[in-house]
Amino acid sequence: MARIVMLGACGKMGREISKNLLMHSEHELVGFVDVVNVGQDFGEILGISRLGKAVEDNLKEVILKTNPEIVLDFSRASGAFTNILVALENKVRVVSGTTGFSPEQIKKIEDFSNENKIGCIIAPNFSIGALLLMKLAQMAVKYFSHVEIIEYHHNLKVDAPSGTAIKTAELLSSIRENQPSAIQEEEKIPGSRGGDYKGIKIHSVRLPGLVAHQEVIFGGKGQSLTLRHDVYSRESYLDGILLALKKVLELDRFVFGLEELLF
Numbered sequence: 001m002a003r004i005v006m007l008g009a010c011g012k013m014g015r016e017i018s019k020n021l022l023m024h025s026e027h028e029l030v031g032f033v034d035v036v037n038v039g040q041d042f043g044e045i046l047g048i049s050r051l052g053k054a055v056e057d058n059l060k061e062v063i064l065k066t067n068p069e070i071v072l073d074f075s076r077a078s079g080a081f082t083n084i085l086v087a088l089e090n091k092v093r094v095v096s097g098t099t100g101f102s103p104e105q106i107k108k109i110e111d112f113s114n115e116n117k118i119g120c121i122i123a124p125n126f127s128i129g130a131l132l133l134m135k136l137a138q139m140a141v142k143y144f145s146h147v148e149i150i151e152y153h154h155n156l157k158v159d160a161p162s163g164t165a166i167k168t169a170e171l172l173s174s175i176r177e178n179q180p181s182a183i184q185e186e187e188k189i190p191g192s193r194g195g196d197y198k199g200i201k202i203h204s205v206r207l208p209g210l211v212a213h214q215e216v217i218f219g220g221k222g223q224s225l226t227l228r229h230d231v232y233s234r235e236s237y238l239d240g241i242l243l244a245l246k247k248v249l250e251l252d253r254f255v256f257g258l259e260e261l262l263f
Ligand SMILES: NC(=O)C1=CN([C@@H]2O[C@H](COP(=O)(O)OP(=O)(O)OC[C@H]3O[C@@H](n4cnc5c(N)ncnc54)[C@H](OP(=O)(O)O)[C@@H]3O)[C@@H](O)[C@H]2O)C=CC1
Pocket: 007, 008, 009, 010, 011, 012, 013, 014, 033, 034, 035, 036, 074, 075, 076, 077, 078, 079, 080, 083, 096, 097, 098, 099, 100, 123, 124, 125, 126, 127, 163, 237
């Protein structure tokens, strides 16, 4: 059981995960931080009974007041970078699912966590299906000459491409060099061929009605293989988050991606 402060509490993930943790887990949610709904009772925001705890906007003050073991973060990279460092500086472990960090920001968090021996997990995806998709893609990439990634998300997603797509491309490119381009391509509309991660193309679709979906498509001589994962509801992230909350209490270092703790 851990005392947890939820950062980004009023967002889609913050609300879904808080509700689940409050109702079905042994963990104690001791504080709720967001930039919206400040001062409102968080229970009322969730549409359950009053909790007697209001949303606050200053993570450091909430940490000093509530003495948590973990900050659980689903907010936005711009603010989360500073807030994660605030938590670590105050010796509070961090589990973050926020995406959109730059490689330099991740490196700074990694260095601070490792140098000060405070557990910190940043995981671009907590659903077992997405983690398995990445694992299976790492097997398949050895047998196909070409691979591209298509990720599909709801139209309220800020960052593109998704953190999961970047992580997938990173894992694949660490196994195999850039795929060779046989011809000189001409993009008649800039961006038509997608974003480029070390030679791996990533295409981002944003539409209402979608939640979170990813395809990794491999092409070879006379055949293709498509690996696909679909999230239909944000409950899918809960088991991975519970695992991370347990593991981070045993960690004195930085971990990027839940796969290192799972497989
Ligand atoms: N790792 C995983 O498995 C998953 C990761 N995600 C990631 O989690 C993040 C949140 O997703 P989602 O809940 O859909 O997004 P939302 O936009 O619905 O929620 C984010 C919340 O954080 C708030 N916020 C913004 N800046 C700050 C700040 N500086 N301090 C505190 N709160 C802040 C937002 O306020 P405002 O609206 O005013 O900006 C909003 O209320 C995204 O980066 C997303 O990619 C999502 C699903 C799964």
